[in-house]
Amino acid sequence: MQGGNSIIDEFLGQDPQAAFNAIFGQQASNLNPYSNWLRNQLTRYMGSYKGMLPDEPNLRFTSFLQRQNPMGEFGGLAPQERGERPGQFSPRVKWLR
Numbered sequence: 001m002q003g004g005n006s007i008i009d010e011f012l013g014q015d016p017q018a019a020f021n022a023i024f025g026q027q028a029s030n031l032n033p034y035s036n037w038l039r040n041q042l043t044r045y046m047g048s049y050k051g052m053l054p055d056e057p058n059l060r061f062t063s064f065l066q067r068q069n070p071m072g073e074f075g076g077l078a079p080q081e082r083g084e085r086p087g088q089f090s091p092r093v094k095w096l097r
Contacts, residue, residue, distance in 0.1 A: 016046055023065040033083030034074050
C-alpha cells in the first residue's frame, strides 16, 4: 500500500472497513474459524491504531494493518477461542471398574 496511488490511500485512510478489506479481505472471505475471528478484529485493530496515533501521528491505518500478524495471534489462542471443539467427534469414554 505504501507509495501507492495517493487517491486510493486517501480513500482507505477515510474508511477503516475499506482499509481492512484491502489488507485482509482475501483471508477474511472464507467460511472457517480463522476468517470468522479475523472479521471480528476490525474494532480491536481500530482501537489499537488510535492508541498509537499520539506516538506516530502520521501513521496511516493501512500501514498499521500491514504491521499486524493476525495468523500468529489466532494461532496463540486457546482451541475454544479459535472456534475448535476437539471433543466434538471423539467417542464417549467408557470407564471400566
